[in-house]
Amino acid sequence: xxxxxxxxxxxxxxxxxxxxxxxxxxxxxxxxxxxxxxxxxxxxxxxxxxxxxxxxxxxxxxxxxxxxxxxxxxxxxxxxxxxxxxxxxxxxxxxxxxxxxxxxxxxxxxxxxxxxxxxxxxxxxxxxxxxxxxxxxxxxxxxxxxxxxxxxxxxxxxxxxxxxxxxxxxxxxxxxxxxxxxxxxxxxxxxxxxxxxxxxxxxxxxxxxxxxxxxxxxxxxxxxxxxxxxxxxxxxxxxxxxxxxxxxxxxxxxxxxxxxxxxxxxxxxxxxxxxxxxxxxxxxxxxxxxxxxxxxxxxxxxxxxxxxxxxxxxxxxxxxxxxxxxxxxxxxxxxxxxxxxxxxxxxxxxxxxxxxxxxxxxxxxxxxxxxxxxxxxxxxxxxxxxxxxxxxxxxxxxxxxxxxxxxxxxxxxxxxxxxxxxxxxxxxxxxxxxxxxxxxxxxxxxxxxxxxxxxxxxxxxxxxxxxxxxxxxxxxxxxxxxxxxxxxxxxxxxxxxxxxxxxxxxxxxxxxxxxxxxxxx
Numbered sequence: 001x002x003x004x005x006x007x008x009x010x011x012x013x014x015x016x017x018x019x020x021x022x023x024x025x026x027x028x029x030x031x032x033x034x035x036x037x038x039x040x041x042x043x044x045x046x047x048x049x050x051x052x053x054x055x056x057x058x059x060x061x062x063x064x065x066x067x068x069x070x071x072x073x074x075x076x077x078x079x080x081x082x083x084x085x086x087x088x089x090x091x092x093x094x095x096x097x098x099x100x101x102x103x104x105x106x107x108x109x110x111x112x113x114x115x116x117x118x119x120x121x122x123x124x125x126x127x128x129x130x131x132x133x134x135x136x137x138x139x140x141x142x143x144x145x146x147x148x149x150x151x152x153x154x155x156x157x158x159x160x161x162x163x164x165x166x167x168x169x170x171x172x173x174x175x176x177x178x179x180x181x182x183x184x185x186x187x188x189x190x191x192x193x194x195x196x197x198x199x200x201x202x203x204x205x206x207x208x209x210x211x212x213x214x215x216x217x218x219x220x221x222x223x224x225x226x227x228x229x230x231x232x233x234x235x236x237x238x239x240x241x242x243x244x245x246x247x248x249x250x251x252x253x254x255x256x257x258x259x260x261x262x263x264x265x266x267x268x269x270x271x272x273x274x275x276x277x278x279x280x281x282x283x284x285x286x287x288x289x290x291x292x293x294x295x296x297x298x299x300x301x302x303x304x305x306x307x308x309x310x311x312x313x314x315x316x317x318x319x320x321x322x323x324x325x326x327x328x329x330x331x332x333x334x335x336x337x338x339x340x341x342x343x344x345x346x347x348x349x350x351x352x353x354x355x356x357x358x359x360x361x362x363x364x365x366x367x368x369x370x371x372x373x374x375x376x377x378x379x380x381x382x383x384x385x386x387x388x389x390x391x392x393x394x395x396x397x398x399x400x401x402x403x404x405x406x407x408x409x410x411x412x413x414x415x416x417x418x419x420x421x422x423x424x425x426x427x428x429x430x431x432x433x434x435x436x437x438x439x440x441x442x443x444x445x446x447x448x449x450x451x452x453x454x455x456x457x458x459x460x461x462x463x464x465x466x467x468x469x470x471x472x473x474x475x476x477x478x479x480x481x482x483x484x485x486x487x488x489x490x491x492x493x494x495x496x497x498x499x500x501x502x503x504x505x506x507x508x509x510x511x512x513x514x515x516x517x518x519x520x521x
Contacts, residue, residue, distance in 0.1 A: 054102035073126025074186030089177030091185035105173030128182035216264035236347030250338035252346030259342030278360035290341030322360035381421035396446030397503030413502030448499030
């Protein structure tokens with residue numbers, strides 16, 4: 001029987017609401033799967049590849065090359081970072097909240113019951129981002145969503161995967177976008193493919209369950225899946241990383257209460273043909289001095305030494321971390337170990353575990369494809385934005401990145417921003433064994449320019465470098481000497497000046513061994 005498969009992605013802009021993310025359906029490391037003979041694979045670089053706009057919606061998806069029309073939302077290029085095209089939903093006027101746009105695949109035929117893995121890349125950046133859903137459309141009916149993303153996920157392309165059973169009924173694939181409460185809500189998709197076999201299931205955001213992770217028996221107690229605040233005051237998170245989902249944590253107030261009691265959570269075994277693999281996760285350690293979180297790569301049944309360790313209070317904030325899997329470890333599993341401090345103030349939490357092929361992102365960054373290992377603060381006034389050409393306001397900001405053909409990060413000073421509002425970017429943790437020279441490029445052009453400040457962060461912020469005011473319409477290079485022998489991060493703060501002409505930009509950050517040349521100051 002001929003089979004038509006529709007997978008519908010619903011996109012709903014929800015303003016500043018947080019995201020429910022099902023990481024277990026995102027990018028996974030795992031098997032190579034042979035391509036199925038079908039007509040839905042598409043990069044959208046040259047055409048729609050037979051995909052069609054639905055007629056029962058409010059507006060259409062658009063094929064785009066380069067950035068979308070509205071600033072502070074949408075991608076600035078396709079998922080490969082080149083000059084290809086992608087499909088996106090434009091959320092600005094005349095669209096209204098809950099307007100939907102649907103894109104439907106050609107019919108798919110399958111004479112077997114073998115599961116298929118639908119793979120695609122999606123981009124959900126903007127404060128008004130809503131939701132993206134996937135449906136199986138059968139006999140003209142969408143049914144329930146099989147895959148959902150809600151809210152902003154950052155200025156980055158992410159991979160979505162979903163195992164689907166085509167069966168013997170006519171189906172097709174549909175992407176649906178739904179507009180939210182504002183125009184800063186563009187959602188994009190790219191590089192859709194369908195391959196034979198089930199999708200690998202490794203990462204997890206713990207919103208629905210603990211996925212394929214398991215509690216180990218050779219420890220003292222278990223991790224707990226939780227929503228909202230932990231039971232004990234003055235420790236643990238008040239919500240998951242997105243604000244409205246679940247996370248895993250160790251409850252320091254529960255039995256056993258002795259010091260150094262351990263709880264271990266292990267992933268399924270991972271087999272990957274990629275020589276380099278990276279584990280990404282978020283952790284929260286608002287704890288007493290003795291609590292500890294360890295990450296192990298388990299091979300041949302042995303934990304070995306922890307590849308990553310964090311001990312003591314790290315503040316009441318979620319932080320992202322990356323752990324590089326040693327080359328040659330496959331097959332392996334990942335083990336998170338929480339260690340109690342002996343007091344009730346020792347709740348440690350983890351969330352949004354993902355696995356990607358290749359090297360973990362570092363602090364060196366040219367911002368061509370993403371933020372590398374740099375993260376936006378969540379408790380500041382606004383965010384740094386990635387851009388490829390001129391900024392929104394005339395007579396301020398650069399017209400291109402430092403090299404003239406790439407991307408950079410900047411602060412948009414126009415409305416609704418007000419004087420002295422701040423935005424922060426933070427590096428991943430450094431622990432240098434030799435002195436380092438931090439080099440970066442900055443652009444501060446405009447009569448209302450505020451300040452750019454660099455800090456070294458341990459428990460407090462230590463100011464390392466500052467400059468204020470209009471520096472002219474060109475890129476300047478800055479240098480900061482960094483010490484060895486301690487753990488710290490680098491924080492970049494931008495402060496909005498007295499008016500709209502206050503766009504500040506940064507680009508091409510590098511950390512090099514040795515002291516900065518004295519002649520450069």
